[in-house]
Amino acid sequence: MPSQCPPADGSAPKTQRFDGPPPMCIDLSKRYTAEMVTSKGTMVFALDAVSAPRTVNNFVFLARYHYFDGIAFHRIIPGFVLQGGDPEGTGAGGPGYRFEDELPQPGRYELGSLAMANAGRDTNGSQFFVISGPDGMRLPPLYSLFGQLVAGGTSSRQSTRWEPSRGPKGEGPDRVGHGHRAGLSGLRTSAGSSIQAERRGRLLLRRRRR
Numbered sequence: 001m002p003s004q005c006p007p008a009d010g011s012a013p014k015t016q017r018f019d020g021p022p023p024m025c026i027d028l029s030k031r032y033t034a035e036m037v038t039s040k041g042t043m044v045f046a047l048d049a050v051s052a053p054r055t056v057n058n059f060v061f062l063a064r065y066h067y068f069d070g071i072a073f074h075r076i077i078p079g080f081v082l083q084g085g086d087p088e089g090t091g092a093g094g095p096g097y098r099f100e101d102e103l104p105q106p107g108r109y110e111l112g113s114l115a116m117a118n119a120g121r122d123t124n125g126s127q128f129f130v131i132s133g134p135d136g137m138r139l140p141p142l143y144s145l146f147g148q149l150v151a152g153g154t155s156s157r158q159s160t161r162w163e164p165s166r167g168p169k170g171e172g173p174d175r176v177g178h179g180h181r182a183g184l185s186g187l188r189t190s191a192g193s194s195i196q197a198e199r200r201g202r203l204l205l206r207r208r209r210r
Contacts, residue, residue: 003097006064014066016087021054021099022061028053032060034114034147038073043130044151045114052102052146055116055124059146062095062126079133083117085126094125104145109137112149118142 005025006012026032032047049056062068067087074091075083086093100122109115109131117127124144131137 003061006061008064010064010066012065014069016065016067017096019096021097022058024053024057025061025064026053026057032056033150034059034063036152042152043112043149045112045147046150047114047147048145051104052144054099055102055144055146058099058124058126059128067095067126075129077132077135080131080135081129082132083127083129085117085128087126091127094127098123098125100124101142102144102146104141106141108141108145109139110148111137113137113145114147114149116144116146118144 001015001018003018003020003022005023026049028049030049032049034045034047036043036045047056047059068085071084071087072089073082073084074086074089075081083091101116101118101124111131111133113131113136115129115131116124117129118124129136129143130149131139
């Protein structure tokens with residue numbers, strides 16, 4: 001499918017394959033948030049469109065196309081990361097395109113940081129991870145950082161009790177023993193005329209029953 005900006009009202013059909021990276025669809029004068037409602041609780045992230053405009057734009061673009069609906073957090077590593085964003089649930093899937101890194105300075109990863117998984121330099125697609133422990137905070141700055149947990153920290157800490165798997169790479173098969181799944185139910189954004197007068201959009205991730 002051609003990469004066209006989807007409506008902000010969530011009316012776009014579910015799409016998981018695109019011809020290329022998205023155009024700039026977000027308003028860079030606004031702030032965006034993501035609310036993930038999962039089987040382990042709710043996590044709310046502030047998205048950093050100032051430091052990572054392409055990455056936030058890509059995340060919002062995919063969400064508005066319901067790309068993440070029904071997918072799994074397919075890699076969950078106690079004290080390290082939980083990773084999702086692959087519609088195949090194998091760690092090898094993606095949207096059909098790649099885009100460039102927007103890398104942070106060393107030492108920027110924190111508990112609750114939201115970053116892109118990748119398979120090497122400039123190979124970002126749809127897979128992302130949340131840092132859930134000290135091992136993740138020690139990652140080298142090789143992953144585009146585009147958000148930070150601002151509410152629901154208990155959910156992030158709970159994730160460290162899930163069955164371990166492997167690291168934040170966008171390739172290779174993997175499975176989680178407990179079979180927890182989360183699906184994106186919608187993204188709605190509404191903002192004022194400036195970054196200070198914004199109203200927060202919502203990105204909802206819900207459990208998908210088998």
